[in-house]
Amino acid sequence: MSLAMSRPEAPPAPPAIPRAAPIQYGTALLVLVLVAGPLLPVLLQSVLDGALYDAEYNLTLANFARLARTEGFGLVLLNTVVLAALTTLVAQFVGTLAAILFGRTDLPLARLMSEFFLWPLYLSALVLSFGWYAVYGPAGYLTMLWQSVLGEAPWTLYSLAGMAVIAGVSQAPLAYIYCLSSASITDPSLEEAARVSGAGTFRTLWRITLPLMKPAIAYSAVLNFTVGLELLSIPLIFGDPAGITVLTTFLFNNGISSPRPDHGLVATAAALMLAVVCFLVWLQGRMLGNTRRFITLGGKATRPRPFRLGGLRWPLFILAALYILATVIAPIGVLVLRAFTAFLSPMIPLSEVLTTGNFVQIFEYPVYSRAVWNSFVVSLVGGAIATALIGLVAIIVHRSEFRFRGALQYLALFPRAVPGVVAGIGFFYAFALLPGLGFLRNSIWILVIAFTMRFIPAGIGAVAPMLLQVSHDLDRAARVQGADWWTTSRRILLPLMRPALVGCFTILFISFFKEYSTAIFLFAPGSEVIGTTLLQLWVQGEVGLVAALATIQVAVIAVCVAAVRGIFGVKLHG
Amino acid sequence: MADLTIQGLTKRFGGVTAVDDVNLHVADGEFVTLLGPSGCGKSTTLAAVAGLDRADGGRIQVGGTVYFDAARGIYLPPEARSCGLVFQSYALWPHMTVADNVAFPLTLRKVAAAERKRRIDEVLALVEMERYAGRYPHELSGGQQQRVALARTLVYRPAILLLDEPLSNLDAKLRDRARAWLAELRTRLGLTTIYVTHDQIEALSLSDRIVVMNGGRIAQIGTPQEIYERPADPFVADFIGTTNFLPARVVGDAPAGGRALLELADGQRLEAVAERAAPGGSRVTLAFRPEQMQVAPPGTAPEGGSVLATRVTSRSYVGGNWQVGLELAGAALRLEARQPPAEDRLDLWLPHAGGILFRGGADVAA
Numbered sequence: 046m047s048l049a050m051s052r053p054e055a056p057p058a059p060p061a062i063p064r065a066a067p068i069q070y071g072t073a074l075l076v077l078v079l080v081a082g083p084l085l086p087v088l089l090q091s092v093l094d095g096a097l098y099d100a101e102y103n104l105t106l107a108n109f110a111r112l113a114r115t116e117g118f119g120l121v122l123l124n125t126v127v128l129a130a131l132t133t134l135v136a137q138f139v140g141t142l143a144a145i146l147f148g149r150t151d152l153p154l155a156r157l158m159s160e161f162f163l164w165p166l167y168l169s170a171l172v173l174s175f176g177w178y179a180v181y182g183p184a185g186y187l188t189m190l191w192q193s194v195l196g197e198a199p200w201t202l203y204s205l206a207g208m209a210v211i212a213g214v215s216q217a218p219l220a221y222i223y224c225l226s227s228a229s230i231t232d233p234s235l236e237e238a239a240r241v242s243g244a245g246t247f248r249t250l251w252r253i254t255l256p257l258m259k260p261a262i263a264y265s266a267v268l269n270f271t272v273g274l275e276l277l278s279i280p281l282i283f284g285d286p287a288g289i290t291v292l293t294t295f296l297f298n299n300g301i302s303s304p305r306p307d308h309g310l311v312a313t314a315a316a317l318m319l320a321v322v323c324f325l326v327w328l329q330g331r332m333l334g335n336t337r338r339f340i341t342l343g344g345k346a347t348r349p350r351p352f353r354l355g356g357l358r359w360p361l362f363i364l365a366a367l368y369i370l371a372t373v374i375a376p377i378g379v380l381v382l383r384a385f386t387a388f389l390s391p392m393i394p395l396s397e398v399l400t401t402g403n404f405v406q407i408f409e410y411p412v413y414s415r416a417v418w419n420s421f422v423v424s425l426v427g428g429a430i431a432t433a434l435i436g437l438v439a440i441i442v443h444r445s446e447f448r449f450r451g452a453l454q455y456l457a458l459f460p461r462a463v464p465g466v467v468a469g470i471g472f473f474y475a476f477a478l479l480p481g482l483g484f485l486r487n488s489i490w491i492l493v494i495a496f497t498m499r500f501i502p503a504g505i506g507a508v509a510p511m512l513l514q515v516s517h518d519l520d521r522a523a524r525v526q527g528a529d530w531w532t533t534s535r536r537i538l539l540p541l542m543r544p545a546l547v548g549c550f551t552i553l554f555i556s557f558f559k560e561y562s563t564a565i566f567l568f569a570p571g572s573e574v575i576g577t578t579l580l581q582l583w584v585q586g587e588v589g590l591v592a593a594l595a596t597i598q599v600a601v602i603a604v605c606v607a608a609v610r611g612i613f614g615v616k617l618h619g
Numbered sequence: 620m621a622d623l624t625i626q627g628l629t630k631r632f633g634g635v636t637a638v639d640d641v642n643l644h645v646a647d648g649e650f651v652t653l654l655g656p657s658g659c660g661k662s663t664t665l666a667a668v669a670g671l672d673r674a675d676g677g678r679i680q681v682g683g684t685v686y687f688d689a690a691r692g693i694y695l696p697p698e699a700r701s702c703g704l705v706f707q708s709y710a711l712w713p714h715m716t717v718a719d720n721v722a723f724p725l726t727l728r729k730v731a732a733a734e735r736k737r738r739i740d741e742v743l744a745l746v747e748m749e750r751y752a753g754r755y756p757h758e759l760s761g762g763q764q765q766r767v768a769l770a771r772t773l774v775y776r777p778a779i780l781l782l783d784e785p786l787s788n789l790d791a792k793l794r795d796r797a798r799a800w801l802a803e804l805r806t807r808l809g810l811t812t813i814y815v816t817h818d819q820i821e822a823l824s825l826s827d828r829i830v831v832m833n834g835g836r837i838a839q840i841g842t843p844q845e846i847y848e849r850p851a852d853p854f855v856a857d858f859i860g861t862t863n864f865l866p867a868r869v870v871g872d873a874p875a876g877g878r879a880l881l882e883l884a885d886g887q888r889l890e891a892v893a894e895r896a897a898p899g900g901s902r903v904t905l906a907f908r909p910e911q912m913q914v915a916p917p918g919t920a921p922e923g924g925s926v927l928a929t930r931v932t933s934r935s936y937v938g939g940n941w942q943v944g945l946e947l948a949g950a951a952l953r954l955e956a957r958q959p960p961a962e963d964r965l966d967l968w969l970p971h972a973g974g975i976l977f978r979g980g981a982d983v984a985a
């Protein structure tokens with residue numbers, strides 16, 4: 046037996062250059078540049094009296110005073126807060142109700158309806174806004190139908206309430222998901238106890254289920270309020286024409302659209318927004334710590350017995366179906382229909398206006414087809430690059446002895462607190478300032494960089510939980526056998542993380558594909574993407590082309606979601 | 620092969636000192652077992668030797684290589700040591716077949732393909748797993764996984780072998796077979812080995828020497844016989860084999876090696892051999908294995924021991940024998956007997972020699 050009594054072997058020769066430190070420090074530095082790069086110019090500009098790129102400037106706090114004195118800025122702040130608050134109200138109300146109805150009762154077709162209910166999560170608020178416009182706008186399908194039968198339609202989207210409804214509907218899935226994962230839904234014992242002791246269905250719901258969901262509701266409320274503050278598309282489409290300005294549109298109008306932008310003012314407003322959102326994200330973190338206790342992980346718990354709705358079963362079903370129809374199916378359906386018609390009106394028979402002209406036009410005009418192409422390149426290539434970076438960051442943070450791994454994790458998650466518009470402005474400044482980066486400024490790579498920074502936290506969120514489930518013994522075993530950190534990461538950890546990386550890539554692909562709020566500050570002729578072109582076409586009044594382009598976006602995302610869920614069984618939320 | 624020297628090893632986790640000043644020398648080819656209850660620092664000690672955790676103090680040397688020396692700031696990363704570690708969880712890589720798992724350390728060492736194949740075949744044959752080379756870990760039973768984990772470690776001929784409770788995840792039947800197999804394998808391999816377990820039977824049957832650990836410290840080092848027959852303190856006595864403890868007081872000075880007269884709390888008296896001198900009036904604890912205690916037939920007093928009156932508190936049939944619970948002067952004792960006691964009173968015979976006398980009260984968790 047040659048194994049026995051044989052001389053022990055030396056450990057494998059270490060690589061010529063140690064690899065762990067360069068990779069770890071390099072990654073950390075890259076993330077630092079990505080995150081701090083756009084933020085420093087904004088913060089710096091907010092305390093300068095001149096433009097950042099001027100030869101001479103002085104430090105000053107005058108910008109803050111000037112901003113406070115700017116006429117109408119108080120109203121802007123008020124509008125922002127009111128819109129965010131109303132949005133949160135709508136989203137929480139609808140989301141909580143849906144969680145109970147679809148998750149806890151014997152409502153017919155609950156699964157199917159919950160699928161539809163989640164759709165706004167996958168689509169951009171921009172596309173949803175166009176859909177709502179096509180149905181409920183002044184020349185919308187339902188508005189015209191209503192007018193022809195009942196006279197003046199009693200609603201308008203061009204108001205804070207109207208905008209809050211659209212935004213609320215598009216954010217309700219967030220509240221829904223958090224409420225669904227709350228303990229009251231996954232842990233049946235508490236409810237069962239109430240029911241055994243004789244409480245009726247609605248009494249149990251009201252006294253047990255709902256109170257137990259409180260932490261989830263509160264946490265998602267702060268989340269939704271934050272998203273509500275950062276809204277850009279809805280105020281841009283419905284607020285601006287009605288003269289309702291919020292902080293994001295204020296930044297957009299004064300920073301980009303303005304021929305002579307007031308950099309001091311813009312940066313100061315952006316810094317203000319950054320501070321507020323930072324605070325809210327910090328608050329979320331605090332609350333999540335407290336919420337964890339109420340949220341069960343992964344839904345592995347048994348589904349409790351659903352509540353019987355009894356006589357209300359069908360009326361509630363009709364109500365829920367109407368909601369889905371009115372808020373999701375009709376807007377998307379009519380938008381798609383509009384894409385395939387020259388003109389859409391209840392007065393004209395559909396057969397007379399059917400056409401593929403909109404799509405033909407999109408593919409004939411290089412400006413438009415290029416936007417579609419660019420979107421694909423940015424999402425595919427950018428998504429892949431970002432996934433690689435995120436995988437690396439996750440491994441360094443959770444599976445290395447890197448000295449600054451705590452700081453790296455904090456840094457990588459920080460973009461949660463950076464609104465899209467602020468990131469857009471920040472990257473705009475950063476690239477304008479840094480010499481030698483001019484070639485990037487007019488290419489799609491500036492978008493790849495900015496999008497990557499924006500969505501690192503989302504990617505980490507998709508990868509880290511899986512990594513934490515991989516036993517430490519697996520990589521320790523490889524280390525003891527002679528593999529250095531990098532070999533262990535490559536040969537053991539990365540292959541085991543494959544499903545999570547696929548999920549991460551999909552999330553990034555979809556996010557990149559629908560992103561616009563950062564892009565509108567950064568794109569140049571030649572580097573348009575679908576989101577920016579949609580807004581441009583909208584301004585030009587090309588509703589047919591907008592519908593066609595939006596349809597393309599919806600179709601790609603739908604295929605993507607279906608494929609990933611079907612093939613890989615990867616959950617894209619929760 | 621190589622010997623292992625551990626000096627003053629200390630590892631703290633926050634406020635907890637998991638390993639506290641451990642000193643140990645394992646000779647070349649020796650098989651040493653770390654034995655102790657869960658949480659006593661066995662795994663932490665192994666991790667420090669393998670380099671998975673950086674210890675806070677002390678020194679570790681294998682053969683001529685210093686793995687760790689806190690004083691001189693030396694710390695070799697795990698991949699630069701030459702340890703083989705078999706994890707309690709086996710830690711087979713789920714995305715690789717058995718053959719790929721075993722090939723991994725060879726690939727790292729850039730072993731040529733033909734030689735690699737030969738060695739994989741050889742080591743899989745050694746652990747009797749050659750027919751499973753193409754399987755994935757989840758297609759194997761626990762016992763088979765454990766063999767593959769061992770093969771994966773043996774294939775690169777480590778300087779020392781570290782085994783962390785390798786049998787604890789197997790069910791009782793399988794564990795007995797695997798233990799016998801392991802005992803046979805170790806004599807064939809002759810590797811310097813540290814074996815970690817909380818199971819005294821494994822420790823007693825496999826080891827050249829046993830290191831009993833308690834709360835991060837070494838309680839006793841010795842051969843299995845020494846540990847079993849002359850435990851250094853009540854903790855070791857209790858941990859190795861079921862032990863009965865009798866608190867007592869010494870009546871009159873007892874010389875070392877002589878007889879000591881002891882008095883129990885209820886006034887009954889007995890004699891016992893004291894290894895060390897015991898001053899009169901001092902508190903002591905007398906420890907007996909169940910097999911050393913016998914039932915005295917009523918009215919008799921067999922030679923060489925003391926008879927004590929006890930109260931029967933429980934009887935349970937354990938297959939072949941009866942386990943009898945007794946109360947003697949406030950202490951609970953357990954006794955094995957062929958027949959269940961008929962009455963509530965029972966006369967217990969305790970030999971003068973064979974019991975172990977410890978100084979002080981017995982503060983052993985029951």
Ligand SMILES: Nc1ncnc2c1ncn2[C@@H]1O[C@H](COP(=O)(O)OP(=O)(O)O)[C@@H](O)[C@H]1O
Nearest residue numbers: 632635637655656657658659660661662663664
């Ligand atoms: N990574 C760690 N962090 C904090 N405490 C630990 C860690 N690993 C072990 N400990 C503590 O150190 C002590 C010894 O643990 P361990 O060596 O695993 O015990 P054993 O293997 O003997 O069961 C225990 O109290 C345990 O809680």
Ligand SMILES: [Mg+2]
Nearest residue numbers: 658661662663
């Ligand atoms: Mg252990």
